[in-house]
Amino acid sequence: MTDTTKKQPTILETIYAQRAKDVEAAKSTAGTTPDDIAALLAMHLAPPLIPLVSRLKRNPSSNSASPSPSLMAEIKRASPSKGPIAMSTNAAAQALTYALSGASVISVLTEPTWFKGSLLDMRLARQAVDALPDRPAILRKEFILDEYQIAEARLHGADTVLLIVAMLPPERLTALYAYSLSLGMEPLVEVNNAREMELALALGAKVIGVNNRNLHDFQVDMGTTSRLVDMVKERDVILCALSGISSPKDVQVYKEQGVRAVLIGEALMRATDTSAFIRNLLQWPEPEPEKKQRTWVMVSGMKDAKQAKLLAEAGADLISLTFDSNSESNITLEEAAALSKEIRAQRSPSLSPATTPPLSPSPWLTAQKRNLQLTGVRPLLVGTFRSPTLPDILRTIAVAQLDLVQVDESVPDGWIPHIPVPVIRRFKIGNTAEVSRPGLHSFALVDLGVNGGNAVDLKKAAEVIQAGEAAKWPVPIILSGGLTTQNIREAFEVVAPWAVETSVEKGLAGDAHDFLAAVKGARQ
Structure with a gap:
């Protein structure tokens, strides 16, 4: 008799299993083995880093009496819940648009199967903004389960990586966090509930993102961030709200609660005028027109x-x-x-x-x-x-x-x-x-x-x-x-x-x- 009660894997578990296979394939490929990546890092071929924490504290409203949250702008072609979003996106052009619109961080999805991203997207996004006087930090948005992926990220130009508490056993979370710090990258640690927040705080994480989307069933609850705000008050932590943000009202609520940054992906990818959408969403002032200078x-x-x-x-x-x-x-x-x-x-x-x-x-x-x-x-x-x-x-x-x-x-x-x-x-x-x-x-x-x-x-x-x-x-x-x-x-x-x-x-x-x-x- 067939057992019909066997538990089906969640979306997160399915993605984890596939990424584990992908990582093992990359690690066994000539030229991208762990020894190869380590040798390239030892040759100092990774581009220079900028610190995540200080960069998150700067945005076009930083000098105002009531600064708005900083923007973590995401490059995302597709997702498991929405399917194709913007399949023809040029990652480099999108990154430059985000940077010139005031983003403090550019998040680049590098997962290929469900999100249709790649390390090449991230590297080109980094190259596109590299020469800007105050470029955004580059975040590798990925399902990271191995130190190898963090080393890859560093080599290809990331300033930070995402660590998902829901996906990792506590000992792996601790090891990956320490390894990221050893490469000079302060991670963005993602949580979805109070227990995960406690684990993130125990790590000593300086940047914590609350995902309003439950990665097991991909349902969005915009109150998730609000319920966890009190856990970081009076702490030296930058709290970020992740997922589902699409209106100025969403941002205003989080601003009043002390959220310091918001990560926005789908809404930006669908915007017809990205810069105008960002200014309206975050209530940033219109950029001052450049004063006409004499020739x-x-x-x-x-x-x-x-x-x-x-x-x-x-x-x-x-x-x-x-x-x-x-x-x-x-x-x-x-x-x-x-x-x-x-x-x-x-x-x-x-x-x-x-x-x-x-x-x-x-x-x-x-x-x-x-x-x-x-x-x-x-x-x-x-x-x-x-x-x-x-x-x-x-x-x-x-x-x-x-x-x-x-x-x-x-x-x-x-x-x-x-x-x-x-x-x-x-x-x-x-x-x-x-x-x-x-x-x-x-x-x-x-x-x-x-x-x-x-x-x-x-x-x-x-x-x-x-x-x-x-x-x-x-x-x-x-x-x-x-x-x-x-x-x-x-x-x-x-x-x-x-x-x-x-x-x-x-x-x-x-x-x-x-x-x-x-x-x-x-x-x-």
């Missing part, structure tokens, strides 16, 4: 300190010195040091950090431009190099006390992280694919490649700017080549560069003083 002017080929000071008084923001033995504008190191000394003696000091307003999330190049504008220093000294060696650049920066460096696109990418000042990279108008690449050069100079008096195709330069984040974050460029007193107004109207370059060399842009006057007139 900067860089004067290149400078050799004479007196002339440099006169041009600075006339409105030059950047004074560029050319270090190229084949150029008529070449300046020696000794001359550059003397000119630098005179310029530095007359310019105003920078703003104190205390007076610098906080910046809203923004892409790499936009943030670099804002930071430069906030220095309050004029003029800044730029060293322009042709065919240099890296030691040449470093020595010149030190001796001439340069504020920025300009190099051609041919300079190896690997040099740029070793240059201790912001780098302007020069691109020819026909080769601008790398202009908006984040994390390397701080500023891009686009050279129209024509001499003064010849026709200038400004539309091509405008296309470069508008390519930035589909024009939502236009690429700030320095426009160079062929700019004259006659066409500068048109350049402003068609291209809207954040800076323009002229030269004291004969035949390029006419008299630099006249050009500065024309720029001033075109700004008005």
Whole structure:
């Protein structure tokens, strides 16, 4: 007689069994064995970490009198309860959208069978936000049962991992928590009831998430978090509400109860305007529109300190010195040091950090431009190099006390992280694919490649700017080549560069003083 009373496995038990098989398969695959992962970690190939706790305490409302919970934004293509949610999601693009919308943490589902995620999703999400000035922490959202998965997460760019108390025996929970800490990652410990909360607190967990969804039957009870709030009061614990959150009312209730962060997945994945949805959900203020800054002017080929000071008084923001033995504008190191000394003696000091307003999330190049504008220093000294060696650049920066460096696109990418000042990279108008690449050069100079008096195709330069984040974050460029007193107004109207370059060399842009006057007139 067949026993029909045999207990059926819960959803969580089913997922656990499959992930256990998946982990064993990965551990036995050449190139991804535990020894392979350990060797790669020992080679320091894992990208740098950021701390979860401090990052969770920052969000766009952090400076207000009543800050709202921070956002843990989730990338989730599907789920066991809802099936397909957003199967065509590009994890990297979604991560960048979340980051620029103010998320403190980006949670990436890496389970492949029910959630349709992967480690590649997580790695690409990390790469997409890596160059942001204050990037979100990356969470590997996974059914973790083995130290191997934590090591994988660390290698692929996670800052933290999820440990589910309901899924793990207490001794395994303790071991996995300790192993995660040994890799520098404070885990998010997930609970669903008072007994599990007690286990999490006994661990010493600093970040505890209450899942409103019971993982055994996937039913959602929004009161689950509320019932456990009192257990963490007066404790140094960041309490997070997980699952089922879809309205400002949900968030407001948790905020009043002292919840410090909310994890939202499905609602974000289905939102048509993700940024607007996040602002409305969390009642974050609208980002302040960027104040329109006057266009900067860089004067290149400078050799004479007196002339440099006169041009600075006339409105030059950047004074560029050319270090190229084949150029008529070449300046020696000794001359550059003397000119630098005179310029530095007359310019105003920078703003104190205390007076610098906080910046809203923004892409790499936009943030670099804002930071430069906030220095309050004029003029800044730029060293322009042709065919240099890296030691040449470093020595010149030190001796001439340069504020920025300009190099051609041919300079190896690997040099740029070793240059201790912001780098302007020069691109020819026909080769601008790398202009908006984040994390390397701080500023891009686009050279129209024509001499003064010849026709200038400004539309091509405008296309470069508008390519930035589909024009939502236009690429700030320095426009160079062929700019004259006659066409500068048109350049402003068609291209809207954040800076323009002229030269004291004969035949390029006419008299630099006249050009500065024309720029001033075109700004008005």
